[in-house]
Amino acid sequence: MIDWRRTRVRALAAMRRLGLEVDPSLPVRRLRPDQQQMVEIARALSIDARVLILDEPTSSLTDDEVAALFGLVHKLREEGVATIFVSHRLKEVFDLVDRVTVLRDGRTVAESSIEELDRPKLIHLMVGRALEDIEPPVAQEREGGAALRVRGLTLPGGFADVDLEVAPGEIVGLAGLVGAGRSELLEVLFGLHRPTDGVVQVDGEEVASKHPRQSIRNGVAFVPADRKLQGLVLEMSVRENLVMASTSRISRARRPAARRELPIVRSSFDGMHIRAASPRVSVATLSGGNQQKVVLGKWLATEPRVLMLDEPTRGVDVGAKSEIYRLLFDVAQSGVGILVSSSENAELLTLCDRVIVMFRGRVVAELSRDEATEARIAHFAGGHR
Numbered sequence: 331m332i333d334w335r336r337t338r339v340r341a342l343a344a345m346r347r348l349g350l351e352v353d354p355s356l357p358v359r360r361l362r363p364d365q366q367q368m369v370e371i372a373r374a375l376s377i378d379a380r381v382l383i384l385d386e387p388t389s390s391l392t393d394d395e396v397a398a399l400f401g402l403v404h405k406l407r408e409e410g411v412a413t414i415f416v417s418h419r420l421k422e423v424f425d426l427v428d429r430v431t432v433l434r435d436g437r438t439v440a441e442s443s444i445e446e447l448d449r450p451k452l453i454h455l456m457v458g459r460a461l462e463d464i465e466p467p468v469a470q471e472r473e474g475g476a477a478l479r480v481r482g483l484t485l486p487g488g489f490a491d492v493d494l495e496v497a498p499g500e501i502v503g504l505a506g507l508v509g510a511g512r513s514e515l516l517e518v519l520f521g522l523h524r525p526t527d528g529v530v531q532v533d534g535e536e537v538a539s540k541h542p543r544q545s546i547r548n549g550v551a552f553v554p555a556d557r558k559l560q561g562l563v564l565e566m567s568v569r570e571n572l573v574m575a576s577t578s579r580i581s582r583a584r585r586p587a588a589r590r591e592l593p594i595v596r597s598s599f600d601g602m603h604i605r606a607a608s609p610r611v612s613v614a615t616l617s618g619g620n621q622q623k624v625v626l627g628k629w630l631a632t633e634p635r636v637l638m639l640d641e642p643t644r645g646v647d648v649g650a651k652s653e654i655y656r657l658l659f660d661v662a663q664s665g666v667g668i669l670v671s672s673s674e675n676a677e678l679l680t681l682c683d684r685v686i687v688m689f690r691g692r693v694v695a696e697l698s699r700d701e702a703t704e705a706r707i708a709h710f711a712g713g714h715r
Contacts, residue, residue, distance in 0.1 A: 344376040345369070349398040363390040363555070364508045371399060375406075382406065385416045389644050392508050392673070393708075400426055418647050420449055432456055457649035466681070466699075467659055475534040477667025478550075478636045480519070483528030488514035489691035492528070496636065496667035501658065503682035504671040505707045511691040512671040513555060516638045519669075520552040521545040533635055546578060549635035553625050553642060555671075561625040562613050569595050569609035571624050576631035598627035603653060619650025626654070630661065637661060638669045643677065655681060675704045689713045 341354040350368045358366055367390045374382060382403075388396045403413055403426065415427055423430065423444070430447060432440040432455040440455045447455075478496040483489070489511035496502045504512045518525050521539035530537055532548050539545040545552070554560040562571050573591045595609050602623045606616055613624055622643070629637065642658070643651040658681060662668050672678050678685050685702045687695040687710040695710040 340376065341372075344372040347375060347402060348372055349395070362509055364392060364395060367391055368395060368399075375402070379411065381412045381414070383414045383416075386418070386645055387415075388417065388419065388422060390508070396422070418645065418651075420452060420648065423452070424449070434458060453648050456647060466683075467663055476531070477533060478519075478669065479529075479531040479534075481529045483515070483518065483525050483530065485511075485514055485518050485523055485525050488518070488523070489688070492688075492693055494669075494686055494693070496669050498635075498665045498667050499662050500684070501662050501668040501670060501682045503678035503685040504669065504688060505675060505678055505685050506688035506711045508673065509690075510688040510711065512688055513640050514691075515688075516552060516640050516669070516671055519545075519638060520550060543578065546575065546632060549633075551575070551629035551632055551634035551637045553622075553629060553637070553639040555640040555644060557618075557621055557625050561628075562621060564612070564614040566613065567610050568604070568606050568613050568616070568624055571613050572598050572609070572627050572631065575628045576633075594631045598624075598631065602627050602657060617647075617650075619646045619653075622646055622650065622654065623657075626657065634666060636667045636669065638671075640671045641673065642670060643672075643674075675707045678702070678707070679704065687711050 338354050345352065345354070345368070348368050348371060350365065350372060352361060352365055352369075358369060361369065367387065371384070371387055374384075384403075387399060391399065400422075403415075406413065415423070417423055427444055429441070429443050430452070431438060432442075432452070434456060476495040477498045477500075478494075480492055480494045483492045492511075492515060494502065504515065506512050514523065517523055519530060519539065521542045521544055524540060530539065532550060537544075537548045537550075539548060539550065542552075558564060563574070566574075569591060573594050576594060577591070598604060599606075599609070604616075604623050604627065605620050613621060616624065626642075639658075643654055646654065658668060658670075670678065670681055679702055682702070683699055685697045685707060686693055687697070687707055689711060690713070694713070694715075695706075697706060697710075
């Protein structure tokens with residue numbers, strides 16, 4: 331027999347330790363990604379474990395939720411609980427941990443107290459070399475119309491009256507807290523949801539993307555935030571994932587010949603430095619960074635006019651993150667308009683020519699590269715004028 335009343339009380343107590351206020355009877359699929367992540371953490375904490383393992387726990391969390399989690403971890407340490415914290419976010423490593431073990435290619439390459447390391451030294455240990463500073467290309471004169479123009483776009487419950495433009499060769503960022511409408515905006519532009527109002531133009535032509543297939547024909551590509559759920563088919567090979575979008579327009583009654591797909595696969599492996607034993611291996615066997623490169627390669631093979639990315643480096647190590655940034659600069663230099671949504675303001679400052687800030691479904695600020703700082707983005711994302 332299950333005492334549901336007592337179970338509910340325990341669930342509420344576990345969630346309140348993390349500052350999470352949701353109805354315990356709600357199906358988890360109806361929660362936002364950050365809330366789902368907090369439920370996972372609350373479940374792990376609820377068993378009064380002596381050892382707590384957190385694997386990329388902050389990948390979907392807001393800054394306030396990260397602060398609540400870290401405060402609880404500090405409290406658990408005082409109670410004698412040992413914590414193993416796995417993360418690619420180096421700032422969080424320096425903020426939280428006492429000791430660091432660095433793994434590279436499946437082997438331990440260093441063990442040290444956090445006081446003996448700084449950021450450049452830790453990066454060198456992680457990737458086996460020093461990373462060069464990433465400098466965005468010099469801004470070029472952009473002629474002609476917008477690659478993407480949005481006017482008055484509205485999705486009830488998601489966002490309202492959104493206006494934005496992305497020029498060919500320009501990288502525009504979308505900033506805002508989780509739930510601000512960033513992801514929903516990209517999904518509507520790709521045809522995953524139907525807006526109730528607004529106009530979308532690609533290269534000056536009005537488009538009505540009612541389905542992702544139609545968006546692909548219009549020259550729009552979309553790299554989603556969850557690569558394992560929406561970006562890849564994990565049971566299929568690297569080759570099959572790389573070619574599935576570019577060959578989706580071809581009607582066929584049987585599997586295409588591998589030789590016809592070889593140029594796409596070879597171009598992706600060479601241009602994106604995908605590290606895999608073979609194009610025939612399952613994409614599930616690749617590291618997170620290489621999986622993300624496969625998702626990018628899949629969409630770049632469609633030769634898009636507009637490339638949209640949601641959390642482009644989530645769960646990616648610093649080496650792969652640097653490679654993805656350089657790739658996006660190259661794509662922009664080729665004349666593709668890029669729209670990037672990210673919860674990491676530092677990422678937007680590195681990548682973007684302009685940053686558009688959203689708050690509760692509305693655009694509240696637009697900042698040029700010279701105007702944008704982490705503090706100003708956070709100021710507007712928090713709803714301040």
